[in-house]
Amino acid sequence: MDRHDGFREFVLARQQALTRTAYLLTGDAHLAEDLLQSVLIKVAKQWPKLSVDGNPEAYTRKALMNQYISWRRRLQREWPSASPPERGASHDEATIDRIMLRQAMTKLTRKQRAVLVLRFWEDLTETQTAEALGCSVGNVKSQTHRALARLRRLAPELSDRSSLSLLQEVAV
Amino acid sequence: MTRLRRALNDLAEEAPSADLSGMVDRILTGNRRRRHTTAVLAAVATVVTVVATGTVMATVTRSRSPEVAASLRAGAIADLPGGNVGPLEYAYETPCKVDKRKALDCSSAEWRVVTRAGTTYRLPQALAMTAQNHRVPVSISRDGRMLAYYSRKARAHVVRDLVGGSETTSPVTVKESQIGAGSMLVLSDDGRHVVFDPREGTKKPGLLIDVRTGTTVRVPGQYEAVSVRGGVAELVRYLRTDLRLMPVTGGGRTVHFDGTFTGFSEISPDGRTVAAFERRDAKKWVQELRTLTLLDVGTGRRVREVPIGGLPEGEPVMATGPWLSGSELTVVVQDSKRTYVYGVDIGAGKTRRLADHPNAPYLTLPGIASN
Numbered sequence: 001m002d003r004h005d006g007f008r009e010f011v012l013a014r015q016q017a018l019t020r021t022a023y024l025l026t027g028d029a030h031l032a033e034d035l036l037q038s039v040l041i042k043v044a045k046q047w048p049k050l051s052v053d054g055n056p057e058a059y060t061r062k063a064l065m066n067q068y069i070s071w072r073r074r075l076q077r078e079w080p081s082a083s084p085p086e087r088g089a090s091h092d093e094a095t096i097d098r099i100m101l102r103q104a105m106t107k108l109t110r111k112q113r114a115v116l117v118l119r120f121w122e123d124l125t126e127t128q129t130a131e132a133l134g135c136s137v138g139n140v141k142s143q144t145h146r147a148l149a150r151l152r153r154l155a156p157e158l159s160d161r162s163s164l165s166l167l168q169e170v171a172v
Numbered sequence: 173m174t175r176l177r178r179a180l181n182d183l184a185e186e187a188p189s190a191d192l193s194g195m196v197d198r199i200l201t202g203n204r205r206r207r208h209t210t211a212v213l214a215a216v217a218t219v220v221t222v223v224a225t226g227t228v229m230a231t232v233t234r235s236r237s238p239e240v241a242a243s244l245r246a247g248a249i250a251d252l253p254g255g256n257v258g259p260l261e262y263a264y265e266t267p268c269k270v271d272k273r274k275a276l277d278c279s280s281a282e283w284r285v286v287t288r289a290g291t292t293y294r295l296p297q298a299l300a301m302t303a304q305n306h307r308v309p310v311s312i313s314r315d316g317r318m319l320a321y322y323s324r325k326a327r328a329h330v331v332r333d334l335v336g337g338s339e340t341t342s343p344v345t346v347k348e349s350q351i352g353a354g355s356m357l358v359l360s361d362d363g364r365h366v367v368f369d370p371r372e373g374t375k376k377p378g379l380l381i382d383v384r385t386g387t388t389v390r391v392p393g394q395y396e397a398v399s400v401r402g403g404v405a406e407l408v409r410y411l412r413t414d415l416r417l418m419p420v421t422g423g424g425r426t427v428h429f430d431g432t433f434t435g436f437s438e439i440s441p442d443g444r445t446v447a448a449f450e451r452r453d454a455k456k457w458v459q460e461l462r463t464l465t466l467l468d469v470g471t472g473r474r475v476r477e478v479p480i481g482g483l484p485e486g487e488p489v490m491a492t493g494p495w496l497s498g499s500e501l502t503v504v505v506q507d508s509k510r511t512y513v514y515g516v517d518i519g520a521g522k523t524r525r526l527a528d529h530p531n532a533p534y535l536t537l538p539g540i541a542s543n
Contacts, residue, residue, distance in 0.1 A: 008196050015192040023187035024180065032187065037195055044199050045305055070354035070371060097179040105183075121180045151176075 007047045010056050011040060018060070024117045025068045027105065039063045061132050065118070069110045069133075104154035112147035119144060252285060252293040255337040259316030261288045263536040265300055265307070283310050285319065287334075299324045302348050311359035311366065314401075314494065314539030318363030320383075324348060331363045331383050342366070343386030344379070352376070360400035361539075365420050367397040367405060380405055380420060389422040399438040399539070406446075408436045415446065415469060427472045433465065437492040437501055438539075444470050447478075447492055447501055447518065461488030464501070466518060480516050482523040494539055502526065 011018070022032035042063050043056065050056045105113055111133070118129040119140075126144075130137045263285045283295040298321030299308045310321040319332045328342040340363075352371035356378075359366050369378035369391070378391035380400070391397065395407035395416060404424070407416040413433045418424035433448035440446065447464045451457070462483060466475035480489065483505050493502035493513065500515045503523075514523040 004200050007200075008193075011192050011196050019192070020184035020187045024184050029188045033195070036192070037199065040192075040195065041199050042305060066353055070352075070374065097175055098182040101176070101179040102183055116176075116180070120177050121184060 004044075004047070006051045007044055011043075014057070014060075018064075021061075021064065021117060021122065022068075024105075024121055025064075025110075025113055027102070035064065035068055039067050042067075058131070061118075061122070062134065065114050065132050066134065069114060100155040101151075104151050107154050108147055108150060111143055112150065115140060115143040116147050116151075249284065249292055249294050252295050252297075252332075254339075257291070257293070257334050258287045258289050260312050260319060260334060260538065261286050261290075261316065262538070263295070263310050263312060263319070283321065288316060295321065297321070297323055297325070297330070299348070302351050304349065306351055306353050306355065308351055309355060309357040310536055311357040312536060312538040313359050313363055314361050316538045318359055320357060320359040320363070320366050322346070322348075322351065322357075329357075329366050329368065329381065329383060331359070331366065333363060340383050342381050342383040344381050344383075344388055346379075356397065358397040358400055358405075360420075361402070365400050365405075367391060367400060369397065372396055380418075382420065387421075389418070389420065391418070398436055401438065406436075406439060410434060413448075415467075417469065427469055429467055429472050429474075431465075431474075433467070435461070435489070435492050438494065439469060440495050440501075441498045444468055445475060449489070450477075458486065458488045461490075464492075464503075464516065464518065464521075478516070478518050478521045480514075480523060481521050483514065484512065 018036055019032060022035045023029065026032045026035055039060065043050070043060050046054070046059065047056075050059055105116075108116070114133060115129060118124045118132055119126070124132065126137050126140045130140045133140065263283055266280070266282050266284060279301070281300045283298040283300050284292055285295055286292050295310070298310055302308060308322050310319060312319055317333060317335050319334060320329055321332075322328075323330045323341070326341045327345050327347065329344075329346065330342065331340045333339070346368065350370050352374075354372045356369040356372040357366060364384055365380055365382055367378055367380050370376050375393035377393045378395075378397065380389040380391055380397075382388070391405070391407060392409075395409050395414075398406040398408055400406075400420065403420050405418045405420060407418055408414070409416070410433075413429045413431065414426050415429065415436070416424055416426040417439075429448075432451045434451060435449045437447040446467050446469055448467060449461050449463065450465045451460055453460070462480050464478040464480060466478065467473070468475055480503065483489070483503075484507060487505045487507055489503045490506045490511075491504040493504060495501050496515050499518055501518055503514050503516055505512045505514065511528065512525060513527040515526050516523050
């Protein structure tokens with residue numbers, strides 16, 4: 001068995017989730033690919049240790065967030081936000097939500113986006129999110145609060161409807 | 173499911189279908205592909221040769237890909253010798269290797285430099301990767317004569333004069349563990365100062381170091397160094413957007429620009445103008461990254477906007493490079509295959525193509541901050 005088979009299996013088993021997380025963070029397919037590649041290089045280097053006594057999933061998530069947040073800011077190409085593709089009935093509620101969220105994400109800081117993705121896309125707890133971001137739970141709470149408050153301002157369509165309980169409950 | 177979760181879910185489904193098997197193969201064979209801006213930021217400087225006064229003397233149009241590939245294949249590349257080896261054209265970092273047991277070995281990653289005469293040398297004294305697997309940048313002065321790198325042995329930055337042959341080790345010790353992910357290094361034109369940012373994009377402060385005296389000046393973490401010229405460091409705080417011109421002795425003044433700007437150039441030879449891209453509407457990002465805004469660093473006023481003509485259709489500018497003169501600025505445009513360098517007449521917005529390069533990874537070129 002090739003010693004890289006474990007790494008290969010790990011990536012291929014999680015490729016969809018990894019790709020989607022990277023895409024949610026960057027909003028651009030090419031940038032998502034670059035982000036993933038740079039992170040997976042690190043994971044490959046650490047694989048001998050990770051495969052024995054590590055947690056490859058947690059390590060990869062943390063590396064992904066660190067890499068994303070530390071990318072240099074000279075030219076920010078992420079979230080180009082060209083007209084998002086329409087699907088099916090073009091103006092149903094879900095479509096509007098998606099468009100509004102996509103546009104609002106462009107206005108968030110990287111850390112705020114990362115917090116939203118980890119808490120509400122990956123469904124991590126505050127403690128797990130803090131671990132992934134290398135910060136305190138208190139910092140996760142405050143970043144989440146700011147991110148949701150900003151979302152409320154930027155995407156009132158999201159917050160005016162019935163089930164905004166999440167935004168309200170977390171923002172307290 | 174809450175609406176936020178559902179909307180995130182829907183958004184995530186816009187991601188392209190994932191098939192990372194090709195990427196895994198590339199990673200395991202060390203054949204990485206790089207599209208990110210950082211890879212091409214430095215590319216522009218390969219086309220200009222600048223003397224100490226800042227005057228452009230010549231432009232060169234040639235691809236480096238075969239040379240890089242050849243040097244990677246070559247078994248016996250000499251270490252950089254002492255003495256005069258001539259100014260550098262660029263530096264690059266070698267990729268990780270795969271050994272006979274197909275194990276990935278990144279400990280072999282190293283920096284190499286290529287002189288203007290075309291000779292490639294290994295640079296084993298320059299640390300390429302920290303023990304924590306963070307890349308360690310090198311930096312080349314605008315005229316290609318000075319090279320700054322981090323020496324593990326000295327635990328400090330070293331500036332080598334490639335023409336005079338002298339070597340100056342900074343008296344300021346920097347622990348290897350202080351070099352974080354995305355660290356940056358900027359070298360002044362005269363090789364006397366380096367700006368070390370331990371982790372660009374964070375609030376960790378950087379250091380402007382006088383490598384001769386060991387004097388240091390703290391660089392606020394929210395600022396990013398663009399250049400150090402004529403005893404003044406150009407620092408940018410993105411998004412707000414502020415630009416600080418900080419003398420190497422500290423202090424300085426900050427000018428605020430009303431708007432959100434990215435992609436700052438160095439200061440124009442007129443000493444009062446910088447170029448940047450204004451970001452107003454994320455939907456129009458390509459158009460915005462094809463329109464330069466000239467800004468007055470004295471007053472913060474916009475001087476004028478310059479739509480750039482003649483660039484490849486649909487491609488945004490990836491980076492600004494050195495000024496060729498007071499009226500011509502270089503910009504970099506990239507597509508999936510090549511990286512193109514254009515000179516832009518900032519009066520009329522007309523362009524002339526100066527060079528095209530392969531999208532080589534980890535290229536460091538003269539006069540541009542590297543990470």
